């Protein structure tokens with residue numbers, strides 16, 4: 096195929112991708128749409144065909160570790176679009192990207208224009224070499240590519256700080272460097288893991304802390320380096336049923352596993368939701384700020400089918416526990432529903448199962464009565480040494496920040 100024919104095919108595929116993103120509501124800003132129409136995504140994933148580069152619904156993995164686990168990727172188009180829209184980048188801005196696939200840095204370069212600047216940092220020299228080469232070949236040689244741990248400060252950061260910091264790797268804390276190097280009116284977009292959940296959060300400054308205004312359900316490869324962090328996994332029934340908890344939360348694995356093999360108590364809440372209401376992701380986050388300890392119960396489909404657990408979605412279900420008892424949220428088809436509707440319930444095990452089930456069900460009721468119509472939960476991040484008064488209640492403590500979810 097001639098080069099001009101290949102370019103024409105890539106342009107047609109890019110156009111289809113943009114139309115698809117617009118139809119799904121993933122692209123709403125005209126500036127981001129214009130950047131998407133320009134950046135040749137296929138040149139940043141030469142490992143796959145142009146059809147796959149533009150048509151694959153999720154990320155294209157570009158590097159795996161010795162165990163076969165993905166450590167680098169070019170993120171899915173819908174996620175690039177949602178994150179860039181949440182970042183609200185305008186011409187002339189100075190932007191820092193952490194994690195260098197090349198494609199997102201090129202989109203950022205389009206958004207900041209000639210007067211702005213984009214710096215992208217990656218901890219893996221293979222990835223920075225790849226990004227440098229592909230950015231150069233695609234005509235984005237102006238993007239500065241740095242080999243460094245992105246949790247550390249950038250040596251030649253602008254004096255006023257970066258207008259935008261866009262993290263494109265799964266973090267379990269907000270690095271002090273990001274807080275220090277963000278301009279006063281800056282925005283930080285970061286995929287954050289907390290309490291077994293994974294949300295890309297767009298933060299803006301509010302007085303001396305950060306306040307979220309966008310939460311996107313998303314998965315990312317995990318951060319490596321000094322801030323690498325793996326959540327703790329308590330196996331309740333081998334690998335089939337697991338409780339994912341944060342390290343600062345005490346969980347007695349033996350006592351909880353014993354509880355899980357004991358009798359179950361089921362409690363239905365009468366709280367219903369529609370199939371496309373998008374309520375569960377909001378409940379998931381809000382509960383993490385309303386009950387403690389909070390983690391995620393994850394189960395294989397086979398475990399659900401064998402009745403080992405109630406109906407639990409693949410991304411897991413909210414769970415609470417005590418020393419020797421645990422409870423989690425489950426779903427069933429709403430009784431007498433004529434359309435796609437589900438009822439939330441709670442299943443609990445262990446000597447304290449009835450009390451724990453009532454406690455979690457009460458929180459679900461509170462969500463239904465007070466929060467349900469309020470929109471997205473809000474995540475605030477305070478530096479751990481801050482004396483600024485927060486809203487109180489349950490906090491999620493990370494090494495550098497304290498999260499408060501309301």
Ligand SMILES: C[S@@+](CC[C@H](N)C(=O)[O-])C[C@H]1O[C@@H](n2cnc3c(N)ncnc32)[C@H](O)[C@@H]1O
Pocket residue numbers: 166167168169170171192193194195196197198199200216217218219222243244245246263264315316317318319320321
């Ligand atoms: C999902 S990829 C980046 C996607 C990319 N920005 C794109 O254009 O779609 C995540 C990258 O983060 C990098 N990474 C992991 N830990 C890091 C760290 N501590 N500092 C900087 N980069 C890191 C990985 O090497 C990987 O290349």
